Amino acid sequence: DIVLTQSPASLSVSLGAVASINCKSSRNLYYFDGDYLAWYQQKPGQPPKLLFYWASTRASGVPDRFSASGSGTDFTLTITSLQPEDVAVYFCHQFYTGPQTFGQGTKVEIK
Amino acid sequence: HLEQSAAEVKKPGEALKISCKGSGYTFTTYWIGWVRQMPGKGLEWMGIIYPGDSDTRYSPSFQGRVSISADNSLNTAFLEWNNLKASDTAIYYCTRHVSGASNPYYIDVWGEGTTVTVSS
Numbered sequence: 001d002i003v004l005t006q007s008p009a010s011l012s013v014s015l016g017a018v019a020s021i022n023c024k025s026s027r028n029l030y031y032f033d034g035d036y037l038a039w040y041q042q043k044p045g046q047p048p049k050l051l052f053y054w055a056s057t058r059a060s061g062v063p064d065r066f067s068a069s070g071s072g073t074d075f076t077l078t079i080t081s082l083q084p085e086d087v088a089v090y091f092c093h094q095f096y097t098g099p100q101t102f103g104q105g106t107k108v109e110i111k
Numbered sequence: 112h113l114e115q116s117a118a119e120v121k122k123p124g125e126a127l128k129i130s131c132k133g134s135g136y137t138f139t140t141y142w143i144g145w146v147r148q149m150p151g152k153g154l155e156w157m158g159i160i161y162p163g164d165s166d167t168r169y170s171p172s173f174q175g176r177v178s179i180s181a182d183n184s185l186n187t188a189f190l191e192w193n194n195l196k197a198s199d200t201a202i203y204y205c206t207r208h209v210s211g212a213s214n215p216y217y218i219d220v221w222g223e224g225t226t227v228t229v230s231s
Contacts, residue, residue, distance in 0.1 A: 001170075010142050047204055047221035048218075053216070099170035099172070
């Protein structure tokens with residue numbers, strides 16, 4: 001199975017500051033049509049919500065303070081100007097091959 | 112939209128089948144998957160089915176423990192256990208995956224989840 005390792009496990013950031021989350025894959029996730037990686041946000045008591053797919057394509061309705069980058073085995077989710085509603089757990093997800101797998105999650109809190 | 116069945120409380124050894132009804136799209140043209148989230152833990156991909164041709168795939172971690180099926184006449188997918196254990200206590204999300212040429216891609220829609228509690 002492909003292992004996705006997220007870092008850090010948790011993050012405490014001041015309002016308005018930048019939060020960065022890394023996701024490292026045990027295998028190259030790039031194929032001819034893109035990087036097979038997605039990011040999700042899960043707020044307490046809710047199901048996850050799609051943020052980005054193909055590593056950096058923003059899903060509909062996602063604020064532009066969220067950005068995602070990376071290719072191959074190393075990926076980053078960045079939240080600029082953290083807002084109270086961004087408190088959540090963030091997961092990366094590879095759909096390059098089965099079984100699909102998720103990172104262990106990164107909890108983002110307000111300092 | 113994915114509508115999941117209500118929460119369940121079961122005893123160890125019992126059987127269970129939970130459901131996920133798709134609406135607002137052509138049910139047979141998207142993969143439907145299942146994801147487990149144990150209390151306070153992360154997301155685990157269990158398996159997936161393509162209702163269009165019933166292609167079903169399981170994570171090795173769940174192969175033989177659960178069964179995934181679909182009834183296209185009801186636009187509904189199912190996740191089934193024959194012999195529940197206390198360790199099956201979790202929230203189970205059904206998920207809609209964007210479809211690639213012959214493989215599932217990322218999840219664009221999540222159900223609200225079905226909480227399954229297994230306790231004697």
